Amino acid sequence: MELDQLTECYKAMADKTRLNILALLRHEELCVCELVDILKMTQPSISQHLRKLKQAKLVKERRNSQWIFYSIDGEIYPFIKANLDSLPDMSAKIEELKASGGKVCC
């Protein structure tokens, strides 16, 4: 692949918060406010991280009324599956969100 594209990809992954987001989205699509809830960070901060991931084509978005749901993309990277598979399991965090009624939605 092109080095510039690869650099953008790895820059996007070179941050703990963004790896957390990818690890979460691996389980299911989530909207911004759900990520804010789980990661305990401010909404603008999460939004900017999502923008980087989107620019690198690692996630895609889908609007549903007032919510924007993000999900894993990365199909342009032949190695993406191997990388995502090495991320920690975060299903507990998602369960927590659901248990606390934070899901369905915001």
Next chain:
Amino acid sequence: MELDQLTECYKAMADKTRLNILALLRHEELCVCELVDILKMTQPSISQHLRKLKQAKLVKERRNSQWIFYSIDGEIYPFIKANLDSLPDMSAKIEELKASGGKVCC
């Protein structure tokens, strides 16, 4: 894997020069001055990039008299092969080095 370790790995890969180094080392081990020669960058700059790659356990070093040869490591990362395979082929650069007598060594 641990998010901290993964973050360090992707940070190390999140730079065009370091991806170039990895792409070169994929062909064969090289010493610092050979990388300086091929990449046309200053020696301290190359050395600092190599240090980052080494700290992330993406490369390892081997001393042979006054030269230090770097080579690919990355064995702690289950995804490393897939990632290295997507790097561009740089054999032409290595051939150039050999043709110009820059090899054997420094």
Next chain:
DNA sequence: ATTTTATATAAACATATGGTTATATACTAA
């Protein structure tokens, strides 16, 4: 229409990063 909710963007700031120059260290050769 106005207010509320969800998200994005902008400005400001502190910290991280990469490059340069200068210097230190390690080994070789004489």
Next chain:
DNA sequence: TTAGTATATAACCATATGTTTATATAAAAT
């Protein structure tokens, strides 16, 4: 031992990055 070569480290600086606060946009609810 001294000079030369290969590499590492340190100090400095400019740019990039991530966070916060404030504000803008877009859709929903009233």
